Each structure stands twice: as structure tokens, then as C-alpha cells.
Amino acid sequence: MSKYTEDDLKKELETKEYEYGFYTDIESDTLPVGLNEDIIVAISKKKEEPEWMTEWRLDAFKKWKEMEEPEWANVEYEKPDLQKISYYSAPSNKPKYNSLDEVDPELLETFKKLGISVDEQKKLAGVAVDVVIDSVSVATSFKDTLSEKGIIFCSMNEAIKKHPELVKKYLGTVIPKTDNYYAALNSAVFSDGSFCYIPKGVKCPMELSTYFRINEAGTGQFERTLVVADKGSYVSYLEGCSAPSRDENQLHAAVVELIALDDAEIKYSTVQNWYPGDNEGKGGVFNFVTKRGICENNAKISWTQVETGSAVTWKYPSCVLKGKNSVGEFYSIAVTNNFQQADTGTKMIHIGENTKSTIISKGISAGKSQNSYRGLVRVGPRAKNSRNFSQCDSLLIGNECGAHTFPYIETKNKSAKIEHEATTSKIGEDQIFYCNQRGIDTEKAIALIVNGFSKEVLNKLPMEFAVEAQKLLEISLEGSVG
Amino acid sequence: MLEIKNIHAKIEDKGILKGINLEIKAGEIHAIMGPNGSGKSTLASVITGKEEYEVTDGKILFENEDLEEVSPEERAHKGIFMSFQYPIEIPGITTTNFIKTAINETRKARGENDMPAKDMLKMLREKCDLLDIDQKFLSRSINDGFSGGEKKRNEIFQMAMLEPKLAILDETDSGLDIDALKIVANGVNKLKSQDNAVLVITHYQRLLDYIVPDYVHVLFDGKIVKSGTKDLAHELEKKGYDWIKEEVNK
Numbered sequence: 044m045s046k047y048t049e050d051d052l053k054k055e056l057e058t059k060e061y062e063y064g065f066y067t068d069i070e071s072d073t074l075p076v077g078l079n080e081d082i083i084v085a086i087s088k089k090k091e092e093p094e095w096m097t098e099w100r101l102d103a104f105k106k107w108k109e110m111e112e113p114e115w116a117n118v119e120y121e122k123p124d125l126q127k128i129s130y131y132s133a134p135s136n137k138p139k140y141n142s143l144d145e146v147d148p149e150l151l152e153t154f155k156k157l158g159i160s161v162d163e164q165k166k167l168a169g170v171a172v173d174v175v176i177d178s179v180s181v182a183t184s185f186k187d188t189l190s191e192k193g194i195i196f197c198s199m200n201e202a203i204k205k206h207p208e209l210v211k212k213y214l215g216t217v218i219p220k221t222d223n224y225y226a227a228l229n230s231a232v233f234s235d236g237s238f239c240y241i242p243k244g245v246k247c248p249m250e251l252s253t254y255f256r257i258n259e260a261g262t263g264q265f266e267r268t269l270v271v272a273d274k275g276s277y278v279s280y281l282e283g284c285s286a287p288s289r290d291e292n293q294l295h296a297a298v299v300e301l302i303a304l305d306d307a308e309i310k311y312s313t314v315q316n317w318y319p320g321d322n323e324g325k326g327g328v329f330n331f332v333t334k335r336g337i338c339e340n341n342a343k344i345s346w347t348q349v350e351t352g353s354a355v356t357w358k359y360p361s362c363v364l365k366g367k368n369s370v371g372e373f374y375s376i377a378v379t380n381n382f383q384q385a386d387t388g389t390k391m392i393h394i395g396e397n398t399k400s401t402i403i404s405k406g407i408s409a410g411k412s413q414n415s416y417r418g419l420v421r422v423g424p425r426a427k428n429s430r431n432f433s434q435c436d437s438l439l440i441g442n443e444c445g446a447h448t449f450p451y452i453e454t455k456n457k458s459a460k461i462e463h464e465a466t467t468s469k470i471g472e473d474q475i476f477y478c479n480q481r482g483i484d485t486e487k488a489i490a491l492i493v494n495g496f497s498k499e500v501l502n503k504l505p506m507e508f509a510v511e512a513q514k515l516l517e518i519s520l521e522g523s524v525g
Numbered sequence: 526m527l528e529i530k531n532i533h534a535k536i537e538d539k540g541i542l543k544g545i546n547l548e549i550k551a552g553e554i555h556a557i558m559g560p561n562g563s564g565k566s567t568l569a570s571v572i573t574g575k576e577e578y579e580v581t582d583g584k585i586l587f588e589n590e591d592l593e594e595v596s597p598e599e600r601a602h603k604g605i606f607m608s609f610q611y612p613i614e615i616p617g618i619t620t621t622n623f624i625k626t627a628i629n630e631t632r633k634a635r636g637e638n639d640m641p642a643k644d645m646l647k648m649l650r651e652k653c654d655l656l657d658i659d660q661k662f663l664s665r666s667i668n669d670g671f672s673g674g675e676k677k678r679n680e681i682f683q684m685a686m687l688e689p690k691l692a693i694l695d696e697t698d699s700g701l702d703i704d705a706l707k708i709v710a711n712g713v714n715k716l717k718s719q720d721n722a723v724l725v726i727t728h729y730q731r732l733l734d735y736i737v738p739d740y741v742h743v744l745f746d747g748k749i750v751k752s753g754t755k756d757l758a759h760e761l762e763k764k765g766y767d768w769i770k771e772e773v774n775k
Contacts (some may be wrong), residue, residue: 187669414765471613474613474615476575476576476597476613477599477613477615478598478615478627479574479596479610480598480600480601480606480607481606481623481627481630482601482602482627482631483598483626483688484630487626491622491626492615492617492618494617496616496617497617497623498617
């Protein structure tokens, strides 16, 4: 044991002070800007978390302080000043609704503007919506149906209190606190998020979905999602994000962990439409997200994403194929326009025997944007007969954008089969004119061509999401050809 | 229906059309012939409104409306169709979806509702039969991996579906074997009525044996230097284009 120094004593004293609730300001609904241990304790307090959770956060914070912001991604941006962000904000009153009808009409209006009307959602029978507004859940529906099957679908905050044994057992097991700079930050300050547990052998009867948005200026969003599919269970989870326009850069550093136990299957679909900044490259969300799932024996995890928003995206939904015969899939459409930058892809880590992974990535760049695919396929020494197929296609619109592909392949087992295919194409003026001559205007022509290009991935989305995603693609590329 | 008045056009400062006059009435078939580089395809591009070509003088009227400010898609909505010399491949879009979009965009522009799926299906079947097209081909990406003949047949198939008032066939015969040529020509003839018109652009008179024109025009160095009946086409076939050149240079 090392020497007990004066510093240690000081630290201990500081820690003691927390216990007495020495820290003021926790009455206010938005915490002061800045990041330090006090703030973290205050977040934890506000959420009425048990002590183990507070400790967990503080531990993450300690580790984060020693980490550095990564710079290897193919993106350029001014690093956000993390001391200028408020790490917690809640709507002024936060009642829980049993039905979506009770939700604030203004909020419903916002959803309508975003093209995601809640009315429509309700009609789409079988979709339970858990709305996370600025970090606090304000609406949950279909809860009863789910609970009959023993399915837990609630906010992370609620799960920490009501299902501490599950949260303790799984939180941070796929993405450790020290995994990367932003995951560590998220672990320390995560505000809320969703928790989902599907019991053994249960097939979740509906698509579970969560809509996020950033509401208050200057508020970082640090969502934390944990999905646990117990043995032989199945769940399809939809995550849709969209943020209203604003000038200020906003940081979004979410963490999503998926756990598929033996014979379980998780489908995780995302439509991401955070504010991309204006057409001069001003403003927009920084989307630095860590998403990873682990598959036990015969389990399957499938990530499908449609990324159209954010000024800067840094995101690699990955699969750790630990169990034998497990399957990982990644289907992605990433669209960048104007000055957007995206560095996105996946990691498929083959550990178990006979593991299989598929990667289909479609990058679409327009305007002056830069779009990079970055993917790792790693086959470990024990992963006998594992297989991977990767396909990366890039579509360019105009002459000023860029498409890049960074595939990494590492294999330590000779029986592995890895295939990688890549194509780059450009929407040509001749194609546009051909469409024009048939009565199809340029915007529609681009939408048609882009949809054709993205079809393989769009087809992987649940029906109602696919329609929305298609619309989103059209909107995102509006005005991309002069 | 179509009146071309003293049209001059250039591409990148190179004058290609140097004063063309042409009038096409409903119910007529016109053929434009001429050697390579005489401006035949440019004329088609100018009528359909391709942007690279700048019209420097003259005007084009379609059903008495000046087309100068009319975009290519609006010209299509008004009923101008072109069968491309080199049909463009668009991967990922099925022929059915492409035609459906084209038809419904045109209907939308005319203030009509989308064509009901049932009617569309019926029409697709009919036109497939008309042009001896296997329906399987409808589910293939448009022109993607098609043979030259298939592409041309697909163009005429689209024409059959879109039912234009004026159809411009730009070198439709190139790349077609004699059997395919007959099928395509037969299709065009069946679609022909007193209310529509066809402008056939061709290098050889072969196609004109099957699609018989009312008028034949010879294009040379950006001008129509000779007009006549289908006999003119035969004469050209026999003598080649040189005598025209000589006549012009006299």
C-alpha cells in the first residue's frame, strides 16, 4: 500500500463533503455550466440515484480526466469546450403520462414539424414510444402490454432505482468506462436514456422506440441506453433522433450497449437527424457516439442506421461476436451535405467459432461535405471458420465533396474468410437529364437515384421507419445540385 | 405542333445549329438525316431543353408556346419525349419504378392524381406485349447491364407508357438487329395516331423502310439543306451524302 499523502487526505475530505449535500444550486432545473466532481454528484443527486451509481460516475470521471480527445478520425472541427456545457437540464415540470394524449401540445407540434407526428405514432399499432426530452422521460406508453410479458422498458433513471441488480450486472460491460474519451465522459455525466430487458424466451411483441431531441440551448445530451436480451429472446429497437435548428454547436455523446445472451436476437435501428448546421457550415450537432453489442452463443445483433444529420459524426456501432455461431450485421446509410463531416462505420470482432458478420455501408456525399467509412474486421485466434462480407459503396453528388474508405482487416486465424467490396460512383448530369426528359425534376431524380443506391439498407429497416428514412434522405439532399 | 424558327445553337462557343426551320404538324412523321457531325443530335437536345446547349437565336414553339423558359421536365410534361441515342443506366431503380415515377410526375404537373396501381399494371402488361418484352425485364434496374438492343426497346417501351404528343427517336435503329428493328418500328407505328407526331433522326434509311416518313430533311453543317419525301431517303442511301455536300458547296 502506498503512502497516505496530504493529497489523499484532502481528497477524502472532499469526498466527505459530498455526503453532506454541501453543493448548492441543485434546486435549479439546469445545472451551472462546467464539469467537475461537484457537478457529477449533483447530477446523481438530482436523479436520486443510489450511492453505487454516484461512485460509478465519479470513477468514470476520474478516468476521463486522464484521457485525451481522439484525433484520428477524418474530421476537422473546433473541439467543444466541455467546461461551457451544462450537464443537466430538465423540463420545468415533469409529470409522467399514461397516454400520449396528455403530452404538452407544444411538444406535439414540434414533433409534427420534425415530420414525426405522435398521432401517427399512435396509429402505428404496436409501437411503444418512450420520449426523452432534454434528458427526462416525459411519456411512456404501451407499458402494460410489455409488463405482461415481463419486459422492462423504462428510463435508465428508473431502471437504476427499480432494477439495480440488472443495471449493476450489465452497465459498462460492453463499453467499459475507459473505452474512449466520450464514452468515459458519458459514463460520468449521462443524464438519462432507455433501459430494456427482455426475459428468457420472450419475443417482444412490438417495436420499441425512443425519440430523442435536443431542446435547450447549450445543453449537452448524454444519453445512455442499455438493452439486454436474455436467452432465446428477441427485440427490435428503434431510435430516431431529430433536433430543431439552432446556431450553437451542441455536443451529443451517447452510449448504447446491447447484450444478446445465448440464442437471443437484437435488431437496433437508428434514424439520426440532428441539426447539421446551416449551408455555410455554421452550427450543428457534434455527434460522438459509442455503440456496441456483445453476442453470446448463437446470438445475433443487427445494427441498421440512417445518418443524415449532425455537423460532425463519429460513430461505429460494433459487434463483439464472443459466442460461437453468433452473427453481427451492420447496415448503414450515411448522408452528408453542405459542410457536414461523417466518419462512421463499424467494428466486427470475431472471437467465437463459426461467427459471421455482414457489413453493408452506403455513403452519400453532396455539397462540400466529407464522408468516411471506417471499419474494422478482426478475427481472433479462436474464431475458427469465421466469415465476413463487407461492401462499401460511395455515391458522390457534385464536384466538391469527398468520399473516403478506411477498411481495417486483422486476422489471426487461417480458416477465416473475409471479403471486401467497394464501389464509388457519381450522379452524372446525363442521369439527371435522362430523368428530366421523362418528366422527373432534378430533386426528385436525385431522390430516386439515392433511394436506389440505398435500397439494400432501407429494406432492412422496419416498415414505418423505412418510409420516414426515405423522406429524410430527400430532405437532406435538397438543393444539393445547383 | 412543333415550329422551329431560325434556331441557332452552340455548345462551348462552338456553333452547331446555324438557322434551322422546321414545322411538324400533328399526325406527321418527319425524318432528319445527315452525316455525322451535322447537328442531328444537337437538334434533339435543343428541342428537349438540354442545358449544355445555348440557343443564341431563333425560337421553338410547341403547341404555340415558346419553349425558351421551359425546363426539360416541363417540356416532358407537355408531351415531348426523346428516345435517347445512348440510353443512360441508373443502377438501383427498377424500370417499373422509373416509369411509375415518370408517369405520376407528369400527371401531377397536369393536376391529376397518381395513376391507380391497377391501371398501371394493366398498361404495363399491354405495352410489354406490344413490344414483345418479357415482363421480367421490368424488375431490372433501368438500362443497367442491358444489351444495346434491350436499351433501345426500353426507350420505345417508355414512349408507349408515357404516350407523348411528339416523340423524337434519336438514332433508335443503331445497335438493333433486323428483328428488333421490326419490333420497335411496329411498336412506333401502332402508337402513331392523328394526334401525335414523330421525328426520326437517323443516319441510315433502313429504319425508314419500317417507319415511313411523310417528310425527309437533310441536315448538313447545322442547316436543313434539302427537304423532300421518302424518296429523298432512298436517293441518299444510293448516292451517300457527298452529292449533298457538293450541292451545298456549289
